[in-house]
Amino acid sequence: MKFGQQLRTSLIRDYYFHYISYDDLKNSLKTPYVTPPTADNPHPNRRPWTEEDEKRFVTELEEQLDRVFTFQRVKSGEIVRRIKASEKEVNDVVSKLELQGPRRPSQAHPEAFANVPTEEDFMLLEEDLSDIIADVHDLAKYTQLNYTGFQKIIKKHDKRTDWHLKPVFATRLKAKPFFNDNYDAFIVKLSKLYNLVRTRGSPTRGDSAAGGGQQNFIRQTTKYWVHPDNITELKLIILKHLPVLVFNPSKEFEKKDSAISSIYFDNFDTWELYTGRLKKTEGAEAIRLRWYGGIESEAIFVERKTHREDWTGEKSVKARFVLKEKNVNSFLEGNLTVESIFEKMRREGKKSEKEIEDLEQLAREIQYRVITRRLQPAVRSFYNRTAFQLPGDARVRISLDTELTMVREDNLDGRSRSGSNWRRMDIGIDYPFSQLSPEDVERFPYAVLEVKLQTQAGQEPPEWVKVLTSSHLVEAVPKFSKFIHGTSTLFPTRINLLPFWLPQMDTDIRKPVTHRFGIERPGQSASYSTSDDLDDSDDEEDGDELADGSGQNALANGGRDAAERSGNDRTAEFTRSGNFLDAEERISAAQPENPDDYPIYDSEEEDDDLEESQRIGGWQYRRKLFTRAMKTAGGYFVTGLITLLPRPNPSQSASNGTGVIGGGKVEARKFKAPKGKRIHVPVRVEPKVFFAAERTFLSWLEFSIIIGAIAASLLNFGDYISLLSAWGFTAVACLALLYSMAVYLWRISNIEKRRAARYHDKYGPTLLCLGLLAAVILNFVFRVREDGWFSKG
Known part of the structure; x- marks a missing residue:
């Protein structure tokens, strides 16, 4: 359009x-x-x-x-x-x-x-x-x-x-x-009023603290990308169900109240934390320092996120403790003892001795890892967060992170960014950080919606949450991480293993409306988002559209078009998508400073030519009209052939299996990694996977033994014809044994390396059946010829 x-x-x-x-x-x-x-x-x-x-x-x-x-x-x-x-x-x-x-x-x-x-x-x-x-x-x-x-x-x-x-x-x-204009102030005020009216003057009371009172907590989290065009609409929809979480209701809302900054650590020689979080290995850790508000904040939260595989029966946990900003450098260098950190807390007696001991153990482990593994500040993430939650009720918590920016914190490449300090001081919360050089900053083009649920086993999430997460306003992304994205984009010469979503960043995530969903004015039908038609390619007159991309795309599919992407300018393209997956961590930026053209819609040059020809009339207009009609008919014909031709249809995965609220379709296309790079595809590996491969090998071994027993019987108790048949069955048994052993070793090797290979056996069972059939037929033919049945006939 x-x-x-x-x-x-x-x-x-x-x-x-x-x-x-x-x-x-x-x-x-x-x-x-x-x-x-x-x-x-x-x-x-x-x-x-x-x-x-x-x-x-x-x-x-x-x-x-x-x-x-x-x-x-x-x-x-x-x-x-x-x-x-x-x-x-x-x-x-x-x-x-x-x-x-x-x-x-x-x-x-x-x-x-x-x-x-x-x-x-x-x-x-x-x-x-x-x-x-x-x-x-x-x-x-x-x-x-x-x-x-x-x-x-x-x-x-x-x-x-x-x-x-x-x-x-x-x-x-x-x-x-x-x-x-920023509509967050409107949204915060409307949320408070709407919550008062919705609860009939009796809003839920409770502690709205986001950090201080929570040390260790476990959540089921799914994450979605949100296009900047849909951010305000999404916030307005959510506030009708959950109020905006305000930590200080007596204070007027300020922009910095929603700012969150985190600094992630890693070893620049091994990148072990990045690799562990990317591969989701058991026990993989992420260590970060986080603060809320401006850079003048004194409270720094030292956090450790630990990944746990499902088969362990444990959940991934985030644990943290608070540290004063002036003590951060001493703590990281090992000059500050853990006991001195919690000395004041112990004197005040606000926490039990058991809680303080747990915090001390956490601080010791983090300090030990930072020193022994030579962990250094690598990437800073910044974003503004709008959280929706009933105070004191963490069963449903929804957060929307906007203006996500990743910044380099290292001192590599001969540049002193943070110096001897634990963070660089030349930036604060002044998005879009125009003072930084392009190689030091990565501005993410979307917002990130995180849906965090604490539900009992078998309990379904609220219906409105399922409708929201399956709507056209969001796009679910599996295993997504701010830390992973920032590290892989800011260190292109040092990181060779990339997350699977990175080659797909040039694909826009906007989708057509799939069901009646949007902001409704009282007494009128829903006012749908204008993003339902923003799926067409730019550009304009010059016709520099990109061809449809091939490759693995778990986010979107359809037509694609390009725009410049460097520094403050980002590539934006448009495609349609209907796939829903799970997620892991990330955020967005609405529009960078001095934004480039917004690449939307098709070229209008063709329409201009047609209008000119129509005014002139004659054969010129008829020819152009006929050409357009043929193109349209050809498109319909191709679409019809694709619909009629038989092709395999993938089965829909269950919602519990994908980790996506409400379930949905999962689509995947292949993308080629840049030269010298590899794309890591998330693969779930549990102990039962090894056992399944072993059981398959034992089943083949059983068949081989049975066939070998038949061959031995024919060899010992038969005549000349039986001897020939025994050789045939022996050959089949040996080939099956060798084949099954090779497949088993190949599978185990790929499982250990967590590779997304095709583990099903396409040829083995067929070859085994053909081999047995050939042995039986040969035995039958030899026996018939020896008895002279054909000559008798």
Whole structure:
């Protein structure tokens, strides 16, 4: 779909006259023909683009930008006023409810309860808040679509003319940054109000602490990638079911409250922590230092994540303790004793002796590993997190991480980044960290949704969670890790074993709407995300589309197109996908500073040519119309053949097997690793896998023994014909034994190396049956010939 058509079909009716006039701007780029078009020459040369044309176009562009910017500001201010009005109404209703206390109306004094809020009052408040939520959603989509329109028209301008407007207009966009509005403050406020109304003035109470009170905790976590276009919509949907987790309700929300930074350690010679986490070996560890908020934070959490295989009966665990920032270097160097760290905690007596001993043991183990394994700061991850959870209730916790950035912390390559300190001090939480050189920073293009459940065995997650995670808004990713992605991308010359998702980063994850799901305005149908049609390829006139990629893709499939990717610019492509997997860790960035064109939609050049030909008429128009019809018919014909031709269909894997909430399809394509690199594919290896291979070998051994026994019997108790048959059965038994031994050794070797090989035997059983059949037939033929049955006949 072309962007002009997409704009017309996706715009919000109430905002109709406030969108960018994309078609008018596109027509403004066309100068008059030098000579009138004719049937023989339907495309004569146009007059060259002049300075007057440039001034006229820039003036029109400025008017469009001013209109969009003004409307966005007005609408944003209107939402702020509506939220304040709703907040007053909600507080009034809740205060009346609190004044009544636990009492109920009685027949003796009904007048005392005349002002008690009714269920209808709460329903009206809920409808009003739902309407505001829909307004926030619509404004976010309006902003995204207009921003894309400006990027597209500037790119079209720079292609058609010799004037480069993009750098100049980027400054104008910064002066009127309608697309830079952050809706997190709206979301936090709406979440609080909606939770009050949804619970009828009785919200869940509990401890909202995210770190201090939790030392060791086990969770079942699945992770999903979210495209920047869907971030605000996803937050608005979740807040209707879970409130935003605010650690300090009395404090006004600030951007830095959601910032989380972590520094991961590794050995630069062996990369043992990276390799262990990538291969998911039993007991693989990740050691990191984490802090919340700005770089001035004094509380540093020293954490160790330990992976446990399922067959051990244990769950992967994250354990941590808090350390003051001024003591981090001394602790890592071994100059600070573990006892001194917890001396104050022991004096205060806020924790039991058993808890303190466990923390001391954890600190000793981490300090010992850092020193003996020569672990050093390798990668920093930064992101802003929005968490959704009932306070004090960890059964369902959902977090959405945005603006994920990975930064190098090492002192390799002759550069002193962190020096002798445990972290570099030239950056804080100032995303997108434009002061860093491109080789030091990796900005992830998506957000990461983490769904963490603590459910009893056999218990299903909430239905709304299953619907959410199977919707078009998210894309599940198996075994994903911030640490793994950052290390593999920031150290390309040192890391040769890559995660399987890395070659797929140039594939966009947006998908069409698969079922009715989205933000609904009260009394109206769902307002679906505009991302349902954003699946087409860019680009524009030059037709530099990429061919469909082949290879292993567990994220998306379909048409692909490219854009530049270096430094602050990222490749973005579009494909369709319907696959759902599990995940492991990661995050996203919405739009980097000075973002490049947003590569969306098909080329519009072909439509322009068709319109010109239609105005001229004649055979030129008929030929172009016939060509387009043939292309369309050919596409339908190929699709029909693919549908009708018989082909194997993969069976759907169960939801419990994939670890994905709600289950879903799993699709995989093959990708080739870059030269000199290898792609690691996650393979589950349990003790029963070895036993299964051994049982298969023993079954073949049993067959070989039986066949060998038959051969021995024929050899010892038969005649000349039986002797020949015995040789045939002996050959089959020996070949089966040697074949089964070779297959068994090959399987064991690949299982130990955790390779994703084809372990099923395609040829062995067939060859065994054919060999037995040949031996039996030869025995029968020799016996018949000896008895002279053919001559008697």
